């Protein structure tokens with residue numbers, strides 16, 4: 001059987017590309033709705049441990065504590 005391995009390969013590559021694009025946009029949506037991998041205040045990386053504990057976090061622990069203390073003092 002020979003039904004053109006080239007086009008089958010191209011199709012597979014196209015599918016992989018579509019899947020990758022879908023995965024990227026899903027990841028970007030996840031960031032918007034579930035917090036950020038990077039702190040919005042200091043732009044430092046939020047540790048995976050903290051992101052697991054607090055998926056909605058958009059700040060690292062230091063900035064979050066500072067933010068909460070600032071709120072308390074007002």
Ligand SMILES: [Zn+2]
Nearest residue numbers: 039042060063
């Ligand atoms: Zn921070």
